[in-house]
Amino acid sequence: MEDSWATFGRDLHLDLTGPGGLRAALLRALREAVRSGRLAPGTRLPSSRSLAADLGLARNTVADAYAELVAEGWLSARQGSGTRVAWVHLPDGARGSATPRATPAARRAPAPADRADRPRFDLTPGTPDVSAFPRTAWLAAARRALTAAPSEAFGYGTSRGRPELRTVLADYLARARGVRADPERIVVCAGFMQGLALLSRALGPGRLAVESYGLDFHRAVITRAGLRTVPLPVDERGARTEELTALDEVRAALLTPAHQFPTGVPLHPDRRAAAVGWARATGGFILEDDYDGEFRYDRQPVGALQGLDPEHVVYLGTASKSLAPALRLAWMVLPDRLVDPVLALKSTGEWQSGALDQLTLAEFLSTGAYDRHLRGMRLRYRRRRDQLVAALADRAPQVRASGIAAGLHAVLELPPGTEQSVLHTARRHGLALEGLHRFHDPTAPPATRDALVVAYGTPPDHSFAGALDALLGALPPGE
Template identity: 65%
Template sequence: GVRADPDHILVCSGFVHGLMLLGEVLRRRGARTLAVESYGLDVHWDLIERAGLAPVPLPFDELGTRTDDLAEGGSGSPGGVLLTPAHQFPMGVPLRPDRRAAVVDWARRTGGLILEDDYDGEFRYDRQPVGALQGLDPDRVVYFGTASKALAPGLRLGWLVLPPDVAPEVMAAKGGMDWSCGVLDQLTLAEFITSGAYDRHVRASRLRYRRRRDQLVTALAARAPSVTATGIAAGFHAVLRLPPGTEQSVVRAAAWHGLAVHGLSRYRHPAATPPPADALVVGYGTPSDSGWPGALETLCGALP
């Protein structure tokens, strides 16, 4: 659902590079704050702060991020908002239609920018594709896409689809602090797409990770029935809801057996409201095919 004109697409070195560019542009436009989701990655919040903006977390409830809490404009309104609307990281819920409409309305009223990270957009299992926010208003949404999940994190290749009035400013910012965006990488990806090989690769990968997701859910039902997996309709990770007070002990037990998992509290912004329950964030895409059964067995053994 993205509406893209070639003149408004900027190639960058992944999501982090794109966020740095937008942070610089927002700061030059006079913004002082950037609204973020209550749950996310601290590296992104640190980058926002280094750009001279204060990351302000939006409230989060059982239905996801509450965009209705954005200010109505004036000095208290953020200059933009960073969202993962297709598959919120790490909670795994899509942004509800009424909240999608609310944030687009906010951007139109205030002139703020929506920074849309299309996180896990390619890897969906039990649902239809979620349309991009950018398709609702290309003049107010910056769309971020990368090859990190579909191909490899080490391939530092991303792209921004920019509103027409923002494109010149972001391009100027990139010219002043350009990272290497390898031409050979771009040409290879272009050939991969136009030949149809990219689409075949994504479809095959989707089946592979769906099998892992299903094996995880089945193992939990058999070995740890008190643990519930949520946010599993897309992506490479699941949030496992734990009995109260067990999060840190489970993380330690898993680490003792050589398994790296993280508690949900690690991904909560310091200014955000604590989660209603303890939970683990478990990535099931990393283990090799040979290591996956053992990793799953170890995980189940560490759960209460």
């Protein structure tokens, strides 16, 4: 079989134009690539045989050029390591306008200015402890999934998502969350936000009710899809769903029934029934955001609202809190009449989650690794919650924690008018923190409750004690 340029090693682009013949042009091009920073120190070059084949030169021509540049100090050659760009010290300005690429070590470490701007501790909600991602178990599942994957899994895929994942998700959600799911009604999304955007577009014009405490970027997604949001008041029993009947042109309501975000209260059974009753009477939909329903500590988890009426409740789940946001894996369990409209929208160019991650999650679920990971994380997060509660009782008894039966955050009640001053003190302590006002819908009646939303699930274990000390130092003194 004849050698082909496609069978050789590393690619290297060089411009061999200019006077002096090919050898001189090669030397000039390599020096310029190093001088300009296009070839960073430590970069491994192609073998002389490979580069000669790529450029159509004699191998001796390339070998001689390499040897000359090694002698000049531009390159280095070591047995078993190949030929690499040397760590050349050049005078100021010698690299021209090109910016040298950072070394691997430099790329890993933030610049001093970045470190100075970053808080020492982070208790803002939205992210789990990503340091606890089950790397070994996930890698083992990925290897098994990759080995068993059919060839067609490496194509572009379908809008629904991989059937392997949809099948095991249907079983898992029925068992663990009380969801009535059929694989054909499950659509895999590249994150919760994509699912919410698709649903908002599928619902068409009108209004969508949202809880008066929630995330502003959720409201923004709904608005960009052409719907108007209307706030639904939230109190100690969750969203006041009985008020849905008084709202005109409302097509759906976005709720967090298991653990209202951010107040942390579950939706009262009477209000669960009121929400489903409204949807049945009007033909509307409840969009159920079950963002952290698997993390409940003091009693059995609150089952999914979808189980009460699968034809009027859309169940939305995600791996962002249970595993990691980087996976970009979420899922919708759709009523039958929404399946085709959502798929039609998703097939017009929406991003899809990677098939290999979907297959890995399917393997992770089917082997029980997902359940084992969740049990371990529940213990970890419960210990942190208990540490927070105990520290408040000991050092800040005037501050009451609420919303702590589930999830990855707690709400700390503050004296009226003190929220902003506490946040300012927290920043001076190097602590990233959010107040409850941050999550209040500006179109709702003014909020009068001062509180902190403290994400005890966010920091890695090694920094949680420091974050807790910083938090306690920022709280207002007791009477």
